[in-house]
Amino acid sequence: MTQAELREVWSTRINDYRxxxxxxxxxxxxxxxxxxxxxxxxxxxxxxDEQK
Structure with missing residues (x-):
């Protein structure tokens, strides 16, 4: 899994948690x-996100 894919997976998980x-x-x-x-x-x- 690439770093970008890992970030996407965790972004989805965090949204689900929230x-x-x-x-x-x-x-x-x-x-x-x-x-x-x-x-x-x-x-x-x-x-x-804050750096963007």
Missing amino acids: ASGERVATWCERHQVTPRQLWYWMRKLKGE
């Missing part, structure tokens, strides 16, 4: 990712 209204732990367990991964990508993509 729309779900679930707690981080609940959403992450359901989607088989760790809360640490979710927070990492939220920070990473937020930083990229």
Whole structure:
């Protein structure tokens, strides 16, 4: 998976998490990712959005 594809996957996941209204732990367990991964990508993509 390329870096651009990975960013797109996580962007979709973050949008899904935000729309779900679930707690981080609940959403992450359901989607088989760790809360640490979710927070990492939220920070990473937020930083990229601010640079654009």
